[in-house]
Amino acid sequence: MLARTNIINDAIHQLFDAVGAISVQGYDEERKVVYWNEGSEALYGYSQAEALGQRIEDLIIPKPMRDIVVSAHTDWLNKGIEIPAAELTLRSKNNDDVHVFSSHVMFTNQNNEKEMYCIDINLADLKDAQAQAVFKESMLDVVLKATPDIFFLLADDGLILDYYASNKTKLYLPPNEIIGKNMVGILPPDVDKKFRLNIAKTVQNGGVTSFEYELDLPNGLTHFEARISHLSAYNQLVIIVRDITEQHKSAELIRQHAYFDALTSLPNRFLSLDRLSQMLKDAERNTEKTAVLFLDLDDFKKVNDSLGHEAGDKLLIEAARRLNLAVRKQDTVGRLGGDEFIVLLRTLNEDYNALDVAENLLTLFREPFKIDNRELILTLSIGIAISPENGTGASDLLRNADTAMYQAKEMGRNTYSFYTKEMNIIMLRRFEIEEQMHGALERSEFEVYFQPQLDVKSGRVTGAEALLRWHSPVLGNIRPDEFIPIAEQTGIIVPIGEFVIQQALQFLKLWENEHKGNYNMAVNVSPRQFRDNNLVSFIKESLHKEGISASRLEFEITEGVLMTGSSYIDATLTELHDLGIKLSMDDFGTGYSSLSYLRQYAFDVLKIDRSFINGITLNKEDCDLVKATIAMAHSLGLTVVAEGVEQEEQLTLLNKLDCDYVQGFFFSKPIPANEMIKFK
Known part of the structure; x- marks a missing residue:
């Protein structure tokens, strides 16, 4: 054993x-x-x-x-x-x-x-595994509590088995009513459809499916992104739902800045042209017409200059609102920039055409704008181009509408004009002039001519008017009435104006030295020059440099300068008058309120426009008007100059009417300095 x-x-x-x-x-x-x-x-x-x-x-x-x-x-x-x-x-x-x-x-x-x-x-390994499991479970619990996402565990048929939400205000149903419900039966129809389709897609194809949707919750409209993953081994689905409202707002803000005007919230140039391109495609497919209306607010700069940019912005916002009142929902009103707007008319017909819309717009703008307790009248110039007659591409149609708008400006503003090929020729000419004008001063293409002024009684030469001429090697001789407005609009008139003043004073000094006499020199000053802060100081320096008395210099002021009503105009005119420079009211009689300007400003000279001089020997009305004008001017202490004198009969009559000075082709056309120095 x-x-x-x-x-x-x-x-x-x-x-x-x-x-x-x-x-x-x-x-x-x-x-x-x-x-x-x-x-x-x-x-x-x-x-x-x-x-x-x-x-x-x-x-x-x-x-x-x-x-x-x-x-x-x-x-x-x-x-x-x-x-x-x-x-x-x-x-x-x-x-x-x-x-x-x-x-x-x-x-x-x-x-x-x-x-x-x-x-x-x-x-040991088991304990480590258990510890890891406990740690991971704890970590998962912390992560779930820290994450704003909502987690759902679903059966393949959409039945909600479990869920976790750290913020239960994002749930569509009360927390105690979720488990046991079917995800594709508890949401609004449009959202329900998205879940149904994407759940089926995920079960069939595997992988991860994502989509966005929105729900109207008690705290407001909320945007979500859902990601669905299929656990095929368990016949279950995991859905992670994230609140993307802030991202959606940011994206919408970026989109707003990219496609919409920040001030008026209208489509900007980019979006407007994109919509126009789409309209043209639709119109071509359906054999329909589309129209582009190019709009510019007349004299808008006066509002900014006189009332400030804040008032100008309010005016633009109200203008945008009125423009939207004149069109249908399927049409587009956009802002191209500044005071330029665009109206895109889709599907024109007999009952709805560009002419009716344009007239309606003009009517809407006749109602005064109420800005900061002021009533302002603002009118429109509208250019109209219609596809396919005036172009089939967005850029061509916009350019042609722009051309037509300039034609409306030339017609006197507060009106509309349809595009024609002749307009395009005019605009091409304008662009050529503007292109060649840049650098023309540096290339010495400008020259100052002089037209003599004579004393009516004695016939003696007392002075001259300085007139600018331009000879372009590319375009040839260009008329002042062509290039001066363009120079004014582009701002190039400021350095050109300084050139004219310098040349005029240099010639005046040479002229007086040559003839040992005293002469006056008249120089035109444009509205844009008055906005130059350096104008007065430049004139002072130029007078001092040439040693010319300020009393020998005369500035011709048109009504266009005075109509702005800007404070800087008043201040500059006062400074010039205080220097001793003469002020001349140019083109008297062609405006609407010249008499009020004579009372308001310290003028020394009044120039009667050539349009009245032409008829003084032909009809009594013109003669009476000139007679009354001379009498009125003399009663105000003003000297009178008649321009455009071309006949001896005109000179004789002006002498009888007590006109002081004259100039015109009867004596001399404008001539270069070398000819003027010899003129007697």
Whole structure:
């Protein structure tokens, strides 16, 4: 029997020795180690030699557990109460925690003594895995609480199995009513359709499907992005929903800046031309007509100059509102920039045509604008181009409408004009002049001519008017009435005007030195020059440089300068008058309010326009008007100059009417300086 027991123990030890991955220890009745395999050495760090003969509680049992272990071992020996298998945390040689699953068996050896064997399985990897799982679960919980997204777990048929939302105000249903509902049945019809289609698409194709939608929630319209992923192994869907309202607003703001005018909220040039291109394509496909109306607010600059840009902005906003009143929803009103607008008319017919719209617009603008407790009258100049007659491309049609608008300006403003080929020729000429004008001054293409002025009574030359002439090597001789308005509009008139003043004063000095006499020099000043802050200082310097008395210089002012009503005009005229420079009212009789200007400003000279002089010998009305004008001027202490005198009969009559000075082709046309110096 003893031999058999020894054989059993040896066999058990051989078995445990062969299983090095498992820790096995044997203990006698006093809990001393009688067996210690390689697995125990690896797990606890004690070699077999170190472990044999040592009590279990002294080797691997932590102090808090020692009494329990000793008591349990004793109860098994004396009372037969087995120690149950359990997870334990023991101690290694290095005093580290060792997590094991420990099972116990009891043998009786060859000496009829009981031995307990402990089989310990290392749970370190399992514990690490559990710790990782707990950590990940905690981390996931933190992430879910921190993220604003909403998570849904759905069955393939759309049934909501679970959800998580850190902000429950973003939920469409109350939180307690969500689980168990079907996602494709609880949302508004348009949103429901999107979910239904995208869920089916994701289940069929896999991957991730995303789409956007919006919901009207208690806190306002909210924009969402949904991402759907299919868990095919579980026949489930994960939907992540994110609030993208702010991104949507930012994108909309960017779109607004890119395609719409910031002040009026109308489509800008880019969007207007894009819509026009689309309209033209539709019109061509349907054999229909499309019209472009190019609009410019007449004299808008006067508002900015006199009332300020804030008032001007308010005026533009109100103008945009009125323009929208005149068109249908399918038409487009856009702002091209400044005071220029565009109206695109889709699908013209007998009942709705460009002419009716243009007349309606003019009528709408006849009503005064009420801006900052002021009533302002603002009119329109409208150019109209119709496709396909006037062009089939957006750029061509816009350009032709622009050309027609300039024609409306020439017609007196507050009207409309349809595009013609003749207009295009006029505009091409204008563009050529503008192109050649740049650099013309530097290339010495401008020259100042002089037209003599004579005393009516004595016939003696008393002065001259300086008149600008331009000979372009490319375009030839260009009339002043062609290039002066363009120079005014482009601002080039400022350096050109300075050139005229310099040349006029230089010639005046030479003229007076040559003839040892005193002469007057009349120079035209344009509205744009008056906006130049350096005008007065430049004149002072020029007079000083040439040694010319200010009383010899006369500035001819047209009604166009005075009509702006700007404060800087008043200030500049006052400064010029205080310098001793004479001020002349030019083209008197052609405007509407010249008499009020004579009372308002300190004029010295009045020039009667040539249109009245032409008829004084032909009809009594013109003669009476000139007679009355001369008498009125003299009563105001003004000197009178008649321009455009071409016949001796006119001169004789002007002499009888007591006109002071004359100029015109009867005496001399405008001539270069070298001829004027010899003129007597």
